[in-house]
Amino acid sequence: MATEAANGNSHAGAKPPPTPSPLRSSKFLQSNMRVLVTGGAGFIGSHLVDKLMENEKNEVIVADNYFTGSKDNLRKWIGHPRFELIRHDITEPLLVEVDQIYHLACPASPIFYKHNPVKTIKTNVIGTLNMLGLAKRVGARILLTSTSEVYGDPLQHPQTEEYWGNVNPIGVRSCYDEGKRVAETLMFDYHRQHGIEIRIARIFNTYGPRMNIDDGRVVSNFIAQALRGEPLTVQAPGTQTRSFCYVSDMVDGLIRLMEGENTGPINIGNPGEFTMMELAEIVKELVEPSVTIKNVENTPDDPRQRKPDITKAKQVLGWTPKVTLREGLPLMEEDFRKRLGVPKKA
Ligand SMILES: NC(=O)c1ccc[n+]([C@@H]2O[C@H](COP(=O)([O-])OP(=O)(O)OC[C@H]3O[C@@H](n4cnc5c(N)ncnc54)[C@H](O)[C@@H]3O)[C@@H](O)[C@H]2O)c1
Numbered sequence: 409m410a411t412e413a414a415n416g417n418s419h420a421g422a423k424p425p426p427t428p429s430p431l432r433s434s435k436f437l438q439s440n441m442r443v444l445v446t447g448g449a450g451f452i453g454s455h456l457v458d459k460l461m462e463n464e465k466n467e468v469i470v471a472d473n474y475f476t477g478s479k480d481n482l483r484k485w486i487g488h489p490r491f492e493l494i495r496h497d498i499t500e501p502l503l504v505e506v507d508q509i510y511h512l513a514c515p516a517s518p519i520f521y522k523h524n525p526v527k528t529i530k531t532n533v534i535g536t537l538n539m540l541g542l543a544k545r546v547g548a549r550i551l552l553t554s555t556s557e558v559y560g561d562p563l564q565h566p567q568t569e570e571y572w573g574n575v576n577p578i579g580v581r582s583c584y585d586e587g588k589r590v591a592e593t594l595m596f597d598y599h600r601q602h603g604i605e606i607r608i609a610r611i612f613n614t615y616g617p618r619m620n621i622d623d624g625r626v627v628s629n630f631i632a633q634a635l636r637g638e639p640l641t642v643q644a645p646g647t648q649t650r651s652f653c654y655v656s657d658m659v660d661g662l663i664r665l666m667e668g669e670n671t672g673p674i675n676i677g678n679p680g681e682f683t684m685m686e687l688a689e690i691v692k693e694l695v696e697p698s699v700t701i702k703n704v705e706n707t708p709d710d711p712r713q714r715k716p717d718i719t720k721a722k723q724v725l726g727w728t729p730k731v732t733l734r735e736g737l738p739l740m741e742e743d744f745r746k747r748l749g750v751p752k753k754a
């Protein structure tokens with residue numbers, strides 16, 4: 409059984425987990441861990457799939473509705489005997505026999521999650537209920553990719569897992585941050601009531617190759633703008649901070665959490681903290697020094713500061729991020745150059 413949650417909630421009343429599929433222990437000559445990745449055609453999901461597929465004992469099933477993801481992100485696995493891709497919207501039940509569920513499906517960029525907020529809530533609430541129902545039926549362990557947005561516009565800095573957050577329940581971001589908070593609640597209620605083996609990762613801003621070019625998030629915006637020779641749009645005031653984690657570090661953290669014994673919630677992010685103006689200056693310096701920086705209006709409820717306290721991830725997962733922002737940005741730039749057809753100047 410997993411150890412106590414980070415926030416100190418007691419799980420003394422939790423039931424033992426349901427019995428996993430007998431196939432998990434009875435197969436010897438073929439893959440014996442069947443892993444479902446919801447949202448596996450998206451940015452983080454597709455990198456996670458790449459890593460999971462490296463292990464020959466894993467059979468990977470992706471369920472995705474392609475709202476913000478794409479088959480293209482998974483093209484190297486399509487047709488592989490240990491890989492299966494299902495077009496499926498997780499707000500509908502899914503019947504598959506699996507041992508582990510990485511539950512990522514949810515639009516992550518503010519532009520996309522605000523586009524149809526009711527659908528975003530349904531994805532977080534009904535979608536998570538469906539995945540927990542599946543976990544219960546087949547005895548699978550389930551990991552939820554929650555978010556640092558559960559801390560809202562945090563009044564504690566850096567944020568530890570014990571902090572309960574400062575969230576506007578009726579704002580334009582609420583479909584996402586309150587949606588994820590309910591998803592976390594559902595995870596713990598299924599754990600306590602039905603003994604489901606749960607893992608919760610609170611992910612902080614993650615970036616890297618394969619982000620949608622017009623995704624709308626800040627790192628992808630700045631790199632695409634720099635490569636197109638457009639001004640970098642710093643939203644007011646520009647002093648707001650974020651901490652950026654490179655995607656390979658994130659995937660490593662998620663797999664460690666799934667394989668470990670702690671339920672979480674656990675912050676997974678890179679504590680290096682930058683203002684948006686600093687980020688723009690770094691992108692300008694590394695990618696295209698001739699571009700200008702333009703101040704533009706911000707959107708409501710934008711968190712003013714965000715930085716993970718990762719003491720817990722270090723202690724219980726033995727995890728620390730390895731890739732610095734200055735190392736990760738050029739890797740993303742290379743991918744964006746290929747996709748935008750902008751070669752590096754000699
Ligand atoms: N990238 C980050 O900085 C970040 C930070 C915190 C949390 N997260 C979480 O990590 C997960 C992945 O984020 P990402 O950056 O890869 O985003 P993404 O938008 O690239 O990927 C999300 C995937 O989920 C799919 N999806 C959305 N709604 C669905 C539905 N109803 N049914 C089936 N599939 C659906 C999309 O098509 C896409 O492939 C999300 O749960 C997000 O909330 C990401």
Ligand SMILES: O=C(O)[C@H]1O[C@H](OP(=O)(O)OP(=O)(O)OC[C@H]2O[C@@H](n3ccc(=O)[nH]c3=O)[C@H](O)[C@@H]2O)[C@H](O)[C@@H](O)[C@@H]1O
Pocket residue numbers: 515516517518555556557611612613614624625626627629630641642643644648650684706707710711
């Ligand atoms: O890490 C998290 O927990 C969350 O982080 C992001 O949300 P956010 O930090 O608002 O992401 P961005 O849209 O990339 O914005 C980051 C900052 O950059 C600013 N920004 C954004 C875009 C831009 O062009 N310019 C700009 O200055 C925004 O005002 C904001 O202050 C993700 O999009 C969420 O999915 C995720 O859950």
